[in-house]
Amino acid sequence: MAKYLLKRLFHGLLCVIVVVMLIMIMIYSLLDRNLIFASDSVYNHQQNNQKVAYRYQKWEEYGYLDYVPYADFMNDLAVSGEIDEETRAVAVSFGRTEDKDSDLAKEYIEKFKTKYQSQGYKIERLDAVMMGSRKIASGGQQQLFAYKDIPLSHRLWNYFTGIFRIDNINEIENDVGDRGISFTLYDPVYGGEKFSPAIIGNGTRHKYLVYCDSKFPFIHQNMLTISLGTSYSVNMGVDVFTTMTKTQGSYVASTVTYPTGLTEESADDLHSATYLADSLHSSLIYESRYIDDYTSVDTVKSGLSKMGYSFLIGIIATVLAYLVGVPLGITMSRKKDRLVDKIGTLYIVFIIAVPSLAYIFLFKAIGGKLGLPTTFDMDTANRLVFVLPIISLALPQVANLMKWLRRYMIDQMNSDYVKFARAGGLSENEIFSKHILKNAAIPIIHGIPASVLGCLTGAIITERVYVVPGAGNLLTEAINKYDNGVIVGVSLFYAILSVISIILGDVLMSMVDPRISFSSKAR
Amino acid sequence: MNVDFKLGKHISVVVDDLEEIDPTEGMPDAELFSVIDHSDLESEKITAPRYSYWQSVFRVFFRKKINIIMLGLLAVIVLMAYLYPMFVEYDKFGNLMNATAKHLTPSAAIKQFGPNIHWILGTGAAGQSTFDAIWYGSQISISLALVVALINMSVGVIVGAVWGFSKKVDNVMMIVYNIIANLPYILVISVMVMLFTAGFWTMVFAMTITGWLAIAYFIRTQVVIIRDREYNLASRCLGTSTIRIAMKNILPFMTSVVVTLAATEIPSYISYEVFLAYIGMGLKEMSLGRLIYEAESAMLTPGWGFEFWSPVAVASIITVVLYVVGQNLGDASDPRTHM
Numbered sequence: 029m030a031k032y033l034l035k036r037l038f039h040g041l042l043c044v045i046v047v048v049m050l051i052m053i054m055i056y057s058l059l060d061r062n063l064i065f066a067s068d069s070v071y072n073h074q075q076n077n078q079k080v081a082y083r084y085q086k087w088e089e090y091g092y093l094d095y096v097p098y099a100d101f102m103n104d105l106a107v108s109g110e111i112d113e114e115t116r117a118v119a120v121s122f123g124r125t126e127d128k129d130s131d132l133a134k135e136y137i138e139k140f141k142t143k144y145q146s147q148g149y150k151i152e153r154l155d156a157v158m159m160g161s162r163k164i165a166s167g168g169q170q171q172l173f174a175y176k177d178i179p180l181s182h183r184l185w186n187y188f189t190g191i192f193r194i195d196n197i198n199e200i201e202n203d204v205g206d207r208g209i210s211f212t213l214y215d216p217v218y219g220g221e222k223f224s225p226a227i228i229g230n231g232t233r234h235k236y237l238v239y240c241d242s243k244f245p246f247i248h249q250n251m252l253t254i255s256l257g258t259s260y261s262v263n264m265g266v267d268v269f270t271t272m273t274k275t276q277g278s279y280v281a282s283t284v285t286y287p288t289g290l291t292e293e294s295a296d297d298l299h300s301a302t303y304l305a306d307s308l309h310s311s312l313i314y315e316s317r318y319i320d321d322y323t324s325v326d327t328v329k330s331g332l333s334k335m336g337y338s339f340l341i342g343i344i345a346t347v348l349a350y351l352v353g354v355p356l357g358i359t360m361s362r363k364k365d366r367l368v369d370k371i372g373t374l375y376i377v378f379i380i381a382v383p384s385l386a387y388i389f390l391f392k393a394i395g396g397k398l399g400l401p402t403t404f405d406m407d408t409a410n411r412l413v414f415v416l417p418i419i420s421l422a423l424p425q426v427a428n429l430m431k432w433l434r435r436y437m438i439d440q441m442n443s444d445y446v447k448f449a450r451a452g453g454l455s456e457n458e459i460f461s462k463h464i465l466k467n468a469a470i471p472i473i474h475g476i477p478a479s480v481l482g483c484l485t486g487a488i489i490t491e492r493v494y495v496v497p498g499a500g501n502l503l504t505e506a507i508n509k510y511d512n513g514v515i516v517g518v519s520l521f522y523a524i525l526s527v528i529s530i531i532l533g534d535v536l537m538s539m540v541d542p543r544i545s546f547s548s549k550a551r
Numbered sequence: 552m553n554v555d556f557k558l559g560k561h562i563s564v565v566v567d568d569l570e571e572i573d574p575t576e577g578m579p580d581a582e583l584f585s586v587i588d589h590s591d592l593e594s595e596k597i598t599a600p601r602y603s604y605w606q607s608v609f610r611v612f613f614r615k616k617i618n619i620i621m622l623g624l625l626a627v628i629v630l631m632a633y634l635y636p637m638f639v640e641y642d643k644f645g646n647l648m649n650a651t652a653k654h655l656t657p658s659a660a661i662k663q664f665g666p667n668i669h670w671i672l673g674t675g676a677a678g679q680s681t682f683d684a685i686w687y688g689s690q691i692s693i694s695l696a697l698v699v700a701l702i703n704m705s706v707g708v709i710v711g712a713v714w715g716f717s718k719k720v721d722n723v724m725m726i727v728y729n730i731i732a733n734l735p736y737i738l739v740i741s742v743m744v745m746l747f748t749a750g751f752w753t754m755v756f757a758m759t760i761t762g763w764l765a766i767a768y769f770i771r772t773q774v775v776i777i778r779d780r781e782y783n784l785a786s787r788c789l790g791t792s793t794i795r796i797a798m799k800n801i802l803p804f805m806t807s808v809v810v811t812l813a814a815t816e817i818p819s820y821i822s823y824e825v826f827l828a829y830i831g832m833g834l835k836e837m838s839l840g841r842l843i844y845e846a847e848s849a850m851l852t853p854g855w856g857f858e859f860w861s862p863v864a865v866a867s868i869i870t871v872v873l874y875v876v877g878q879n880l881g882d883a884s885d886p887r888t889h890m
Contacts, residue, residue: 039729040729043726043729043730043733044733046730047730047733047734050730050734051734051738054738054739054742055742058742058746059742059745059746060745063745377871377874377875377878378871380815380818380874381818381867381870381871381873381874381875382822382867382870382871383821383822383825383826383863383866383867383870384822384826385822385825385826385829385843385863386825386863386864386866386867389859389863488826488830489826489829489830492829492830503735503737503738504737504830504831504832507737507738507741507832508830508831508832510745515738518735519734519735519738522733522735523733526732526733527733
């Protein structure tokens with residue numbers, strides 16, 4: 029069994045990798061790469077050569093190509109000790125056009141060109157854009173850089189190796205004093221008196237590697253971070269996984285004791301402190317609060333994360349759907365061709381045939397007439413805002429369950445074992461609950477993991493119609509804003525969920541039905 | 552309506568009264584029997600009633616009253632969608648400059664423009680007639696659904712049949728299916744729409760490029776189920792060629808499956824078009840989905856109701872009618888219901 033499952037998981041992961049590869053081909057190679065600047069206001073305000081340089085810089089940031097400006101090349105030479113600082117300072121400034129270069133600059137530009145051209149880079153030199161004879165136009169400074177498109181294999185490798193990041197004490201390159209990990213039983217965040225074990229690192233990206241607090245699951249870690257790709261336009265510079273899991277809503281202030289001893293009403297979550305180079309002395313606020321450069325903290329917010337809202341609404345809807353749909357499906361199959369069955373069938377046809385958009389708006393209109401809130405609000409204490417989204421998600425699921433359960437039960441009703449049971453004198457109730465339902469439920473049970481895990485991805489239309497801040501709209505939003513990082517990250521997340529849910533479904537099915545076995549021995 | 556299951560046959564045997572008295576007792580043989588000559592021609596005649604498959608399909612189909620009503624409704628919708636725009640000049644921006652013509656309810660529109668069929672559903676954001684717009688939209692939506700369904704169904708059925716028959720193809724196609732099924736469909740469509748313009752044929756291309764795969768997979772499963780049935784095994788043992796088995800044994804069995812599948816696919820493409828338009832990735836032509844999408848943004852303006860709900864209602868009616876007709880045709884095309 030375990031061997032078989034590992035094999036399935038391996039196959040699934042291979043499929044996921046190919047899926048990511050195909051998506052990367054689609055969005056990096058097929059689509060026009062200028063589209064990513066569509067909603068970048070910084071880009072739109074730039075002009076001339078600066079705009080071109082910014083474009084390449086961003087393309088590098090978002091994984092299209094490798095971009096090396098001439099100045100970086102000179103800096104590297106200086107850092108490696110090949111040339112001294114004075115030579116660098118002279119050689120780094122090159123002329124407005126090629127024939128105005130100084131001799132020293134010419135020599136190093138030639139070196140720069142030969143080095144990168146031999147590696148397959150393309151060299152681009154943009155002459156200064158002039159306004160009149162002396163004045164350089166805004167953003168018109170001369171540019172010299174080398175660039176090379178990143179091949180797909182490289183991009184895939186970088187992406188998959190970058191998903192899991194384990195924090196270690198050499199993570200930060202800057203000088204941070206004594207690197208190391210210390211273990212304390214009394215977390216300084218709680219004033220150092222309350223018993224609360226924590227592991228604190230220095231030189232790591234997160235200050236708190238492991239800590240405890242009063243929130244579920246009580247012990248938290250920052251050692252392993254998952255990054256699915258950096259967002260560009262949806263949530264500038266933030267990782268997709270963080271976008272999905274970060275709490276939203278209004279700030280929740282509490283009394284916080286900062287490392288310097290300062291006590292304040294604040295929403296800062298000191299456990300989330302990460303390293304921000306040279307930040308301590310950059311502002312007086314930081315200086316009054318912190319004692320080291322671990323100053324970048326998240327804030328505590330009242331709401332759930334995007335995924336949290338989607339899952340909360342989705343899981344309630346799914347549980348409700350099973351509680352309502354399964355008994356209704358059984359009733360329909362027992363009263364086949366009677367009134368209950370006909371009404372149920374009408375409902376199923378309605379849900380299948382009518383566009384989902386239409387019935388969700390219909391539910392919204394009806395709910396609005398009944399006085400239920402039709403727009404979601406994170407900060408309200410009114411739990412009724414959840415009612416309409418949950419109903420809109422549950423009703424189609426109910427129809428689906430009814431349809432399949434009724435179908436499976438009716439298929440089973442004609443089989444020989446049922447006739448035998450009836451001939452043996454069992455009551456109809458016994459036949460239905462002990463024989464038919466058990467067999468008919470197997471395919472239904474197979475779908476449970478998929479419907480539970482599917483809640484994590486959110487629902488596109490429902491969340492849009494009721495303005496739920498969920499994860500369902502992430503993909504469509506990313507597509508509309510040409511945010512490649514988010515598209516790849518979210519698709520990877522969906523693909524992994526679907527692979528896992530099929531495997532879990534098979535496992536669950538084999539647990540429920542002893543006849544189904546995945547180990548080759550029993551066959 | 553949605554009768555997608557088969558009734559169990561109840562075989563009842565009536566045992567006649569065995570004590571009956573024979574009325575022919577005591578008669579001479581000449582009175583009881585007459586000699587009939589042997590005729591070669593007569594003996595060749597088949598006395599069973601003539602059976603035509605499609606005739607039986609329609610006999611069973613029209614036996615249900617609801618089907619006649621639904622078919623009538625379908626005919627009205629299709630005629631309206633395809634003929635009405637031919638006779639009516641529809642200019643979306645004809646009333647653009649008329650500030651008083653926007654977002655009118657039917658009564659207000661009739662009051663303003665006089666009683667005319669154009670205004671019975673009010674006006675839209677540019678002062679255009681909603682009634683005209685929904686028929687133009689229906690034409691595009693129905694055409695899209697039909698073209699996409701035609702391509703997807705034919706490719707899907709052919710590939711699915713090969714996929715189900717050949718074990719080698721099965722191994723390859725299962726891997727392809729596992730990969731493509733995990734690609735978000737919206738992503739594929741939107742990349743195609745971004746690559747080309749969001750026109751009608753781009754949308755057809757985007758919806759068919761991976762859309763056939765799900766149908767092929769469904770057909771493959773059906774083929775696998777009946778491929779190894781006893782009657783096919785017997786055929787093979789008797790030396791029937793694979794093509795003949797496919798054409799004569801399996802294809803007739805698949806007819807009802809394919810019709811039922813088409814009945815769910817065509818409405819689903821209309822729904823999908825509406826969904827895509829709603830999330831802003833749809834056609835640039837004024838399809839039903841696009842009408843809904845544009846009317847939704849006017850939701851706070853008074854008088855938006857008709858503008859929004861009429862395309863929603865028409866889309867729903869089209870999909871329900873197509874679905875019900877298709878399902879019942881699918882049931883009727885199953886020979887087991889012809890008794």
